[in-house]
Amino acid sequence: MRRIRAAAVGAVTLSLVLSAAACGGGTTDGAGSNSQPKTLTYWASNQGASLEVDKKVLQPELDKFEKETGIKVKLEVVPWSDLLNRILTATTSGQGPDVLNIGNTWSASLQASGALLPWDAKNFEKIGGKDRFVDSALGSTGVQGQDPAAVPLYSMAYALYYNKKMFKDAGVEKPPATWDEVIATGKKITGGGGSGIGVEGSNLSNNIHQVFVLGKQHGADFFTPDGKAEFTSDGAVAAVKQYVDLMATHRIVAPGNAEYAQNQSLSDFAKNKTAMVLWQTASATFKAQGMNDDEWGVAPAPVPSGVPGTGKATNSMVAGINLAVFKNTKNIDGAMKFVNFMTGDAEQKILNTAYGSIPPVKSAQQDPAFSAPALAVLRETLATSAAALPQVPEESQFETVVGTAVKELFADAAAGRAVTTESVRAKLEKAQQQMPKK
Amino acid sequence: MTTTAIEKTGGRSGQRHTPGTAPRKRRPGRLRALGLPYLLLLPALLLELLVHLVPMVIGIVMSFRELTQFFIRDWTSAPWAGLDNYAVSVDFDAPVGEALLASFFTTCLFTLCSVGLCWLLGTAAAIFMQETFRGRGFLRALFLVPYALPVYAAVITWAFMFQRDNGLVNHVLHDQLGIGDSPAFWLIGDNAFVTLLVVSVWKGWPFAFLIMMAGLQNIPKEIYEAAALDGAGVWQQIRRITLPSLRPVNQVLILVLFLWTFNDFNTPFVLFGKAAPESADLISLHIYQSSFQTWNFGTGSAMSVLLLLFLLVVTGGYLLLTTRGRKASDV
Helix, strand or coil: CHHHHHHHHHHHHHHHHHHHHHHCCCCCCCCCCCCCCCEEEEEEECCCCCHHHHHHHHHHHHHHHHHHHCCEEEEEEECHHHHHHHHHHHHHHCCCCCEEEEEHHHHHHHHHHCCECCCCHHHHHHCCCHHHECHHHHCCCCCCCCCCCCEEEEEECEEEEEEHHHHHHCCCCCCCCEHHHHHHHHHHHHHCCCEEEECCCCCHHHHHHHHHHHHHHCCCCCECCCCCECCCCHHHHHHHHHHHHHHHCCCCCCHHHHHCCCCHHHHHHHCCCEEEEEEECCHHHHHHCCCCHHHEEEEECCECCCCCCCHHHCCEECEEEEEEEECCCCCHHHHHHHHHHHCCHHHHHHHHHHHCCECCEHHHHCCHHHHCHHHHHHHHHHHHCEECCCCCCCHHHHHHHHHHHHHHHHHHHHCCCCCCHHHHHHHHHHHHHCCCCC | CHHHHHHHHHHHHHHHHCCCCCHHHHHHHHHHHHHHHHHHHHHHHHHHHHHHHHHHHHHHHHCCECCCCCCHHHHHHCCECCCHHHHHHHCCCCHHHHHHHHHHHHHHHHHHHHHHHHHHHHHHHHHHCCCCCCCHHHHHHHHHHHHHCCHHHHHHHHHHHCCCCCCHHHHHHHHHCCCCCCCCCCCCCCCHHHHHHHHHHHHHHHHHHHHHHHHHHCCCHHHHHHHHHCCCCHHHHHHHHHHHHCHHHHHHHHHHHHHHHHCCCHHHHHHHCCCCCHHHCCHHHHHHHHHHHCCCHHHHHHHHHHHHHHHHHHHHHHHHHHHHHHHHHHC
8 A cells, every 4th residue: 555655656757847947938037147157158150071070179179268258168070961950940949049049041030030039239249240251251241231140150152073083084274164165075085984064963051152153153043032933034944944954965974973962963073973063162172082182173163155244154152150149148248259259359360270261351361371272263253253142131031942953953954854944944933832821 | 357357357257147126326337438449549639639639730730821930939930931832743744843753752662572572581581481390490480680779889780881982782793792893882872772672671571571471371281181182282372372361461562661661761861871872862861851951841741741641542442452352352
């Protein structure tokens, strides 16, 4: 009997604990506080060759910050495949990091969710003012006319990387500068057994980056100035078709690339199977794949004709990483100090050198470390011929639906089915109808 | 432990021997005894509430709201959408509904094939394993390996094997056996359905095998002996004895396999990533894409509720049919 009573008491206690746990969920109260001034949680994105590399790069810097301020930073490097979902979950529950990296193309989408601290003049003052940052990088921090949702941390741009050995074997003297030259070069190389250029056909984001730039070159944006989806304009259709035609018509992309989504095109490049890739900051990956720095070259990404510039001569998106403060932080002052630290000249030089990116901070960008040939191309592109992806709240939907359309078109091309203007338009039409109605 | 058990039974039998003595006094005791099972069930019930029912109810509530990225931070502020989310989901002339319907049919076909094959393989293997032979234990363990492996690790390995250029499957099929002019794509395009089916059956059949083995152990050997004496062959024994005896086991097994397969998310997600090819666009991945990828949790929830309703109807109908059939056969 005593045993039964004990079991009954246990059952009641457990039930009480459970109901208490159920009621005591997360609190989604307003702005941040300073209730935990001694610690910060930081979600870093995966910038190096692996998560481990990132930890090795960042930890000494975080230790430095702790020495300066006495604030301990708990670091978590989140892989790209999880990052956006983790941020969404943190947003709904209110339980998230204090400071986090975001892909700069997500800025407007996340801004709309209200999860991130807006960077008004007062907040910018705490990190040395808005003027410290390069304009093009600030163009990818949220919807125009609103306070930025994040500050730029690393800047990157697309460039054409080419395999010197394969170029030499095929008798190609200099890297192509226009799309016609890319196709001619690609055919020369494909004739010799390798393939001309690599794509990541199943990587939705990469597809978007490429067709966005081609769209610019055809004078098309994928959104109207007031933010409505416009995927089926002649320019947009031509841009998508031009990209898929590299495989479908010109056959300078190996059909296998249609299923690539995990940077396999870079390994093909390192194994002398693919002669060119359009990529952002590929140098670290090439090194990790066992390539020496003198085995590859880098040139500005191709344009329709002439030299890279603005408008139809755009040849890259403004790629990069932004640093944001989570609105629910329990250490708002510490978070500000941390952003100030990470965007300071000294850290900008160290981190951007480690990751092969360009500092979005003007004073740090002047450092001679960023004048090496490979980086000079990226810096020049960012300064003169890169455009920001549409800064609209529906950007991430755009990536999903149009990125999927391009993936399906590549699958068609790989299977030998014809890719026509009509089939491209039909796919984009379907993508557009899946966008939320405004 | 034993002493308490003896005391307990002793006490109870003692009570039974003296019926009618002071019944009024015992009433609170009986009440307590009646309440005790419920009290002991309380933690489980609360956990059930916490883990299953509350999220389900929240999901249903969400499906009536316009829960987009603008409101996820405080979703109680999302405006009520009435039946709009449902209207969008079942408007089969518009792309969203059309895609959902296509995904639904794909899932139905996939489930039918996968459950059928899992059942067939599992049953066949279980019947063969009834015979004693050398290495039976080893084979049994081997057959259960897919069931014991972590899903993610296993499916990632499959994804590697199905790669077009470097995968094992094409190496064997194309390079060694010389099938097809050029290596086939398994992870994109129409073949993706076959890929998904292969992985799903590989993952699912050991469970069918396990359950069938357990079921077969319960069939008395004497029946087979009697049948053999009466001149029944192996095939007849399987048809007339084994399968009818396994009926109750089958009933549960097929239902469980159906629910698992229909709802499977991990396999397509790990194989194909965020955007599955149309030929293998299973409904759970489709709903994930309609909510997480496009940040429209209201529509995603509405689709989930529709899926829930469908599964409820199917399960209810199935149970009704099978139990009625069994009652009739019992009579």
